[in-house]
Amino acid sequence: MAIKNSKLTKFTSLLKELFQLNQPELDFGIYRIMHARKDDINRFIEQDLPKVVNTAFSDFESQDKVVVQQELVKAKKAAEDAGFDASQSPKVRELEAQYSQSVDTDREEGEVYDALLTFFSRYYDEGDFISRRVYKEGTYAIPYSGEEVTLHWANKDQYYIKSSESLRDFCFRLKSEQPENPMRVHFRVVDAEAGAQNNNKEADDAKRVFILDQENPWEIKDNELNIYFYYRASNLDDWTDDALEKATAAAKKKPPTLDHLKQIAEQHLLSLNGGVPDEWRELLEVKYKKTDGELADYSVLMSQLNLYTKKNTFDYFIHKNLGEFLTR
Template sequence: MDSLQKFQDLLKKLFQFEASDLDFGIYRILNYKRDKIERFIQEELKKKVENAFAKHKDERLTDINQRFEEVKQKIIQNFGQEALTPTGELKEEFKNTPLGKEFLSIKAQKDEVKAIDEIKSQVFNDLYNFFSRYYEEGDFVPQYRYSIKGHKYAIPYNGEEVKLYWANSDQYYIKTGLLFRDYTFKAGDYRVIFRIVSAKEELGSNKATKERFFILDDEEPLKIEDKTLIIRFQYRELTEEEVKHYDIEGGSNTAKQEKINQKSYDEIFKEIEDVTLKGFLGQMKNEKPLLLYQLNRFTAKNTKDYFIHKNLRKFLSEQLDYFIKSEVLDIETLEKEKFLDKHITRAKVVREIGEDIIDFLSQIEDFQKKLWEKKKFVLKTEYVITTDRLPEEFYDEILKNESQLKEWQDLGFELPKNKEELKNKKLPIDTKYFSQEFKEKLLEKLTENADL
């Protein structure tokens, strides 16, 4: 794989191209700009590098050609036209003169600039090395680089006596728990949904694991309706029998879940009778069947923390500046070079292309940040109030409300037989089970003498 292809593959991972068929959350934002980003990676990236090299090469050649012509004229004036061969080369007897040495030095610089295209692959390697260090498995890792040797990282510090710092201090922590939402993707013209359902019974002392895992629902694992396949999962501890069934003794939780996913995949395939659907689900994606690939992503997504950087553009721009000065233009490389023009050009191109990519990444990150920081608006408000606090005029309607009575039963409360019991039992009523008119009257009564 050449350096350009390697870097293009990295960019596809950064922009999560493998998730292009997902239709929720950040993937919708990415899909909105997918065509533009793909065009940049596949077509514009190489052209931009070539154009940048051509621009810097032309600028440099213009200056060198001018100096070359000036020293060439001086040679003709001092030594005559015969000092040069018909092809423009300096004859041997004039090479050790001061003008001859200057002529040869400038000519060597000219040849060096013409051969500058040879370091294009080095530019792609530089860009790969820079961006790959800040992304691990699709997640951004904000590590301030200090050195490529010894102590590699530093913390942003302005001389305070005490500095409290943690790795994600410049990021918003987005997910504090499990996101048990439907996970949707497409398989051909079919729609596939992974859905979490509650476990039907407590395992009690029968559970063999403290950790919870995603396993197929034992009651109704699959459901197919109008080209939509719904696969249902439970998220719970496992029994001894299930640990043996999935063969997950030992290893990390991630490895255990992946083993369970493989078993689940095999069981799902056995259950599906639709040959066309099986064909779509079995298509290879990232060296795995589509269904297994999506299943691994689904389980990882629901057990992973997410962060949004507060100022990604500033962070990456500062780090790119440091990277260029310390690694592209590092002193050890420059000491070995006779002429530095090609490395100056290399640094300029790395900065130019790097800033374009940072712009794409920060646009997406800033959009997420705006959504996160946006003030939340209350769409609906309900109240839970115990019955002993309610005026008796509402008791009749409460006792007739079947939804409220059912909730009390589900919560294990004994149902009141009359108004007196309703008052004494201090049962909680939820206004979501009542009409808007009931709620307004109730709030009006409760706030006659004091705020709620």
Template sequence: MGNNDNNMTSLQRFQNLLRVLFQFDASDLDFGIYRILNYKREQIDKFITTDLVNRVEEAFAKHKSEKRENIEKELEEARDDLCNKLNNNVITPEGELKPEYKNTNIGQKYLNILARKREIENIDEIKNQVYNDLNNFFSRYYEEGDFIPQYRYSIKGHKYAIPYNGEEVKLYWANYDQYYIKTGMLFRDYTFKCNNHKVIFRIVAAKEELGSKKATKERFFVLDDETPLEFMDKENLMIRFQYRELSESEVKKYDVAGGSNSSKQEKINENIFNEVIKQIDNIYWKEPLSQKYKSDLALLQYQLNRFAAKNTKDYFIHKNLKKFLSEQLDYYIKNEVLD
């Protein structure tokens, strides 16, 4: 969630998590589910920044108002009862019960009501706890860029459970009740315009040496090590890529020892951008490719990120996510918040 997570309020942490869940970092992508999210982006952001806060404030304001009115009445009655049965000097001007009366039954009753009153006055602490609980609840289903709907139950020796209604055989898998969606087809040419010129990204087969050791199981887009750049003519530039695992030296070169695959590819893209710009001498190509385009990224770097995402992004759509989360939230509140 970032290096400054410890300096954030509980509300800010939860808002950041929601922005991650709703793929705010992929706002530049305009295909598949990302196009739908972008279409709803303003509405989602309004809910996160304004509506969410207002709903919580309204709920607590109503709770606080009702409780405060009742508790004030109870406290006044308890105070009168103390004064009538003991004497008028049992309570200090600050509202505290004098020590010699604290162990009496009537004194204990007054102290309990006073403690409840102070709890209501500390409503902000309770609100913070609500945001923390919400953050913890949604975080448990989010892992390395994916939302994983796992049925969690705190049973000794078992972290998860599956829906089961007594069938003789039950088949179940991690992405049960979800549709798998692939956003793009790998290895197609990707083209974009740069002023009056055209840039083509093409993926070529990687030539690997026998016995070569790879440091990653995942594959990434890297520049072709034989002919990375080729000017087809004055108006067309071909940039070639390989899609393969990384060697140990490449992991160090790109500084991708940790993090998600998306963040690793973005680091590699930044390195590719610098290498390509360095190799281009023609100012009529270099300048427009280096100019800021979107999201504070240069045109070439933006297109590199989009190219990699379009060829590798995929996602799952849950058949009934609302039902799943409602059931899990009910269990979470009863067994981990109120328990």
């Protein structure tokens, strides 16, 4: 049971990560649809899916190894209590033969979840939906019809979608109900390293992240608040003294991560020392209201930072034949 539950937990965790159900700040595109159907998806993952697997194995309940073993122990005890040699008992022999051919349903169910985990892991990696036909462990097969030369690439038959416009200028309103004075806030990239808007997947140790421009973090222009970021790989100099005090010893030895940098930006912009005018700062530090109406434990500013960074660091692929992709 422990093995099955462990693999079920891993698989359900992957599905929830894939659908991004635990990140309500992703309020755009397919994620908005996923959040609208969140209850239905969670019910399927947590309740319906285990029931489907259990039903599929219901025919094997009478052959379950654990059940047969319990019956075998009882039969041996009954024979011994009656003064017979248990090894000569027809009932014991029958159960022993059945035990040798029985099925460990707990282990088999675990194998089902393990296979599902392996399958879906092939098509998802850090927000990317990819197609990798696995030939064997560590080796991927490619479509081949006998040509002398064939050209293939990892994301063949997929379309890459990334908006450079939202990278350069991301805008939201603090007072959407007041069109005459919506108090617009812009996140703007003032400098991006070469390749910041191309379609190349970056190495983990060279990933570009959003870093608040500490020298010129914000300005009010045309009654709109502009907040400025660099988009580049981080380095040790990007740590602030306040952030270093809160970081773990291991984290201090490395450049700050995107999560660290978002916290640094929030702390600077919402602090009195940051200089953002009170009317803007007070609205930015209000707790964010989720799509279900509940208040989050993070600010409006952090919710928009999450949305901005996720929207521009996740890679979105649409397979040209989605039906085939989902059913194979």
